Amino acid sequence: MNLGFLTKDLRISSRKFLAAILLNSGTLAWFFLFIIFMPDIFEAITPNDPLWSAHQTGEILFYAFAVLWSIIGSVIAVRISRRKLLITSILLGTFSMILVAIFQGTFFAAIYSFFLGMSLGLGLPSSMALIGDYTDVEERARVSGTVILGTFVIAFATIGVIGIFDLGILGAVLLMAIVRLTSIFALVCDKCDGEGQKLTEKTRLPSGTYREFFFYLIPWVMFSITSCLASNLIPAGMESPTMTTLRYVFIAVFGFMSGVVADRFGRKLPIIFGLIVLASSFVLLGFFGVSETTVTIYLAISGMAWGLFFVVFLAVPGDLSVSGSREKFYGIGYILPISILFGFSSVPVPKIFPPGSESSFSQILSLITFLSIIPVLRAKETLPELKIRERRLKEHIEKVGKAVLESKKKE
Amino acid sequence: MSPGKTLALHSYKGGTGKTTLISNLAAFFAKSGMRVCLLDFDLYAPSMTIYFRKTPRLYLNNLLSGEADISDVLVDLSPELGLDGKLFLGFSSPGKEDVRDIEIKHEMKWQLAALRRFLSAKNQLFEEYKIDYLFLDTSPGIRYWSINTLATADILLLIMKDNDVDIEGTKKMVTDIYDSLTKFGSKYFIILNKVPGASPINEYNLRANEKAFEADLEKSFGTKIVGSIPCFCDIQFSRHEFLFAVEQPEHPFSKKLAALAERIKALALI
Numbered sequence: 001m002n003l004g005f006l007t008k009d010l011r012i013s014s015r016k017f018l019a020a021i022l023l024n025s026g027t028l029a030w031f032f033l034f035i036i037f038m039p040d041i042f043e044a045i046t047p048n049d050p051l052w053s054a055h056q057t058g059e060i061l062f063y064a065f066a067v068l069w070s071i072i073g074s075v076i077a078v079r080i081s082r083r084k085l086l087i088t089s090i091l092l093g094t095f096s097m098i099l100v101a102i103f104q105g106t107f108f109a110a111i112y113s114f115f116l117g118m119s120l121g122l123g124l125p126s127s128m129a130l131i132g133d134y135t136d137v138e139e140r141a142r143v144s145g146t147v148i149l150g151t152f153v154i155a156f157a158t159i160g161v162i163g164i165f166d167l168g169i170l171g172a173v174l175l176m177a178i179v180r181l182t183s184i185f186a187l188v189c190d191k192c193d194g195e196g197q198k199l200t201e202k203t204r205l206p207s208g209t210y211r212e213f214f215f216y217l218i219p220w221v222m223f224s225i226t227s228c229l230a231s232n233l234i235p236a237g238m239e240s241p242t243m244t245t246l247r248y249v250f251i252a253v254f255g256f257m258s259g260v261v262a263d264r265f266g267r268k269l270p271i272i273f274g275l276i277v278l279a280s281s282f283v284l285l286g287f288f289g290v291s292e293t294t295v296t297i298y299l300a301i302s303g304m305a306w307g308l309f310f311v312v313f314l315a316v317p318g319d320l321s322v323s324g325s326r327e328k329f330y331g332i333g334y335i336l337p338i339s340i341l342f343g344f345s346s347v348p349v350p351k352i353f354p355p356g357s358e359s360s361f362s363q364i365l366s367l368i369t370f371l372s373i374i375p376v377l378r379a380k381e382t383l384p385e386l387k388i389r390e391r392r393l394k395e396h397i398e399k400v401g402k403a404v405l406e407s408k409k410k411e
Numbered sequence: 412m413s414p415g416k417t418l419a420l421h422s423y424k425g426g427t428g429k430t431t432l433i434s435n436l437a438a439f440f441a442k443s444g445m446r447v448c449l450l451d452f453d454l455y456a457p458s459m460t461i462y463f464r465k466t467p468r469l470y471l472n473n474l475l476s477g478e479a480d481i482s483d484v485l486v487d488l489s490p491e492l493g494l495d496g497k498l499f500l501g502f503s504s505p506g507k508e509d510v511r512d513i514e515i516k517h518e519m520k521w522q523l524a525a526l527r528r529f530l531s532a533k534n535q536l537f538e539e540y541k542i543d544y545l546f547l548d549t550s551p552g553i554r555y556w557s558i559n560t561l562a563t564a565d566i567l568l569l570i571m572k573d574n575d576v577d578i579e580g581t582k583k584m585v586t587d588i589y590d591s592l593t594k595f596g597s598k599y600f601i602i603l604n605k606v607p608g609a610s611p612i613n614e615y616n617l618r619a620n621e622k623a624f625e626a627d628l629e630k631s632f633g634t635k636i637v638g639s640i641p642c643f644c645d646i647q648f649s650r651h652e653f654l655f656a657v658e659q660p661e662h663p664f665s666k667k668l669a670a671l672a673e674r675i676k677a678l679a680l681i
Contacts, residue, residue: 390587396519396555397588400562401595403523407530408596 012143016134019190020143023086023127024314025150026183030093031120032155033176035342037169038062044169045104045112058109063343065117067336073122074331078324082126083193089123090183097177101170119180124335127183129326130192132318138263138387144314145259148307152252154179208380209320215379216267216316217333219275219372223309224341226278226365226372227302231345233285233358234295243299250303251310258308259315264391266383267312267319271376274308277301279369286362313337319382415537416679419452419547419564420602421557423580427570428604430458430548431646432668435656437546439665439672441489441498442657445543448485448536450501452560454513455550457503462653463488470504472513474532475525481532485540492657499540517555526559533563544679553588561592566678567599568637573606578628585632600635600678601628602671605642637678638671640664 010017034041042058051057077085096115099108135143158179162172186192258270281301288294317329420433430453437449450471451459460466467486473479485499492498504510516522536542547564550557561567567589571577589599603625625636643664646652656665 393553393558393587394591396522397558397562397591399519399523400526400559401592403526404530404562404595407527407534 010135010139010142012135012139015190017143017146019186019192020131020134021147021150021186022189023130023183023186023192024147025154026179026181026186027090027120027124027127028147028151029154029158029182030176030180031124032151033158033172033179034062034116036159037172037176040169041100041173042109045100046106046109049106049109058113060343061110061113062117063339065114066121067339067343069118069121070125070331070335070339071121074125074327077126077129077327081193082130083187083191085126086123086187086192087184089119089126090180090187092122093119093180094177097173097180101173101177121335123183125327125331128314128317128330128334129321131314132321132326132330133323135318137319137383138391140318141259141262141267141311141315141383143259145256145262145311147314148255148259148310149252152248152255154182156248205320205322205325212380212382213317213320213329213333215375216271216313216320216382217337218375219271220309220313220333220337221340222368222372223275223278223305224337225344226282226369227306228341228344230282230285230298230302230362230365233290233362234298235290238290238292238295239299243296246296247299247303247306250300251307253307254304255307255311258311262312262315263383264388266381266388267316268376268379268381270308270312272373274305274312275369275373275376278305279366281305282362282366282369286359286366290358310338316382415542415545416566417533417545417547417564418566418568418675418679419549419561420568420570421549421561422551422570423577423584425456425551427551427572427577428640428647429551429570430462431652432570432602432604432640433546433548434459434462435654435665435668436672436675437544438492438494438498438654439656439668440544441492441494441496443672444495446497446541447544447546448499448501448540448542449546449548451503451548452556453548453550454503454556455510455554457505457510459500459502459548460505463500463502465500465502467502470509471501472504472509474501475528477524477528481535492654494657496543497540499536499542513556522555522559526563529559530563553584558588558592561588561597562595564597566675567592567597568602568675569599570602570604573603573624582631598634598678600637601632602637603628603639605647606639607642637674638667640667640671 012020038059039056042056046058073085073089092115096112096119100112131140131143131147158175161167162175165171167175258274262270278301281298284301285294285298313334317333318326321329420429422429433449437447441447449459451457452471453459454472465486467484469479469483471484474481474484481501484501486502488494488498488500489496533545536545547560549560569581569585569589571581585599593599606621621639625639629636641663643662646655646664655662656668659665
C-alpha cells in the first residue's frame, strides 16, 4: 500500500507508520464505538437488573477497570515484551466482545467490564508509546492527527455498516470485535517492540520534565472536567444524531489539521486556541441561553476543541518522555483525562445546579477554561525552536529551488 | 545564449579565505582573457568594497529592492587592472542600515521577489554582457541569502579549512542544505584552503598523510576535492592582500590558484 501522500516529509517508514495507525486507530475506534453502544450493550445483557440497566454500573466499572489497568499496564510495560502485552490486550478485547454476544447476565456483565477495561487500559499506554518511539518530535503531531482521523474513519464506517444493514446490538457487538481485532494487523506488519524493552537501567528524566508535564496535564484535565460538566447543560433529547455526527466530523478534521499546526508552530498554540474556542462556546451558551442553535454551535466548536486536544495530547507525552518511560506518561497523560471525560459523563449524578441557572453555570465553566490557559503559558514548548527553524529553512530551499527552476525553464 | 557558468563559493564559517580566493580566481580568469563577473552576495557582512577599495554609486542591495538595474550596479575593473578579459564587479552595501535591512527582511514574498530580480539580472549578464564565468561570494553558514545565492549557481564550491570544527560543521551543512540544492541541478565540490604544512619556502611540504586524509574526506562528503591551497603566511597576515594571482604570478599561491582554475574550467565543461 502506498502511503506516500500521508508520509510525505515524514521520516517514519511506511511500515512503522501503518503499524502505529492500525494499532492506535483500531483500539481508539473500538473504544469510541464501545462508548456509543455501551448503554445498549449492558441493557441487553442485564435486562432484568435495574442496578445495571438504569444506573450505568457496567459503564462505571469499565472506566474504573480501564484506569486501573492503564496504571498497571504502564508499570509492567518495561518489564515484559510490548508485543506480548499488545497481543494479550487485543485478543482479550476481541474474545470478550464475542462472549458478550454469547453469554448474558449480571455475573457476565461484571466479567466483561473487567476484561474490556483491562483490554483498553493494558494495551493503550503501550500502543501510544509506540507513536512516541517511532516518530521524531517534528512529525509526532501529524502522526497523532492521522491516528485520530483514522479512528473516526473506522468508527464512522462501522456505524454506517451497522445502520445500513440494521444489524442490531448483537451484530454491532460482533462488528466491534472485528474492529478490536484490526489492531492485530499492526503486529503482523511490524514487530512493535519498543526500544524501552531493551533498557536495563531505570530511565531517568530531568526533574523539570515532570513539572512541564504537570503544566500540560492541568489544562487537559480541566478541559475534560468542564466538557463533562457541560454535558449537564444540554437537555436530554436536544442533541440530535446530526449534531453528534457534526461534532465527530469536527473532531476528526480539526484533529488532523491540528497535527499539522502543532508540528509547524508548536504544541502550545493549538492548546491555547482550543481552550479559547471552548471557553468562548461556554460564553455563547451563557449569554444566549440553551437553544437548538446555540447547542449546535457549542457542539461544533467543542468538537473542534476535542479534536485539537485529542491530537496534541497524543504528541506531548511522547515529546516529554523517553523510551522506557513513555507508557507512564501516556497512562497518566492521556488515558486518565479521557476516562474522566467519558467516565464521569456516564456517572448518573444528580444535576449539580438548580434549573434556570444554566447561564451562570456556563460562565463559570468559561472562566475555568480560560484560567486553564495559565499553566500552558508557563509550560515550555515541547517542539524545539531549532526544529521549527529547520523546517522553515527546508521550505525556503524548496521555494527558492522552484523559483530557480522556473527561471531556467523560461530561458 | 552565452554558455556561461555560475559558481558560488561558500563556507560553514567565516575566516576560511573565501573572499581572497574568489577575488583572485575571478581576476585570474579575467587575466586569461575571459569575461568574468564577481558579485558580492555576502550581504550580511560585505567586505569587497574594502578588498577592492571601491565605493560604487549603487549596490546589489538596490538591485534586489528593484531600485536599480544590473548595469547600474556593475563596476568594470579590467582597464584599471590591465586585464586581457573583462572583470565586472557588483558590490553589496557595507552600510549599517542596509545590512540591518537584509537581516530583518525574512518574509518569503520579499525574498522571492528579490531572487527573481537577481535571476533576471543573471540572464542579462549572460546575454548582454556575454559573461563566461559568474562568481558569487556568499555569506558563510546557513542563512537566507546564502541559500538564495547557492540555489542560483551551477557549481557550488565549498571552502573549508583543514580542521575538525570546519569539517564537522560543513558536513552538517551539506546534510541540511546541499543535498536539497542538488535536487535543483547544482553540483558541489570541496576546496581545502589554508592547509597547514606549507610555507612560502617549502610550499609542497604537505603532511605525509594528506592524500589519505583527502581521500577519506571525499568519501565522507560524497564529492571531489578540487583544490587544496596551502596556508601562506605572507598572504594570511598581509595588511592588504590584493589580487596576488594577478600581481605576483610567480608566487606559489598563484601557481596553486592557476591549477585550481584549470580544474574549475574542467568542471564547468561537465
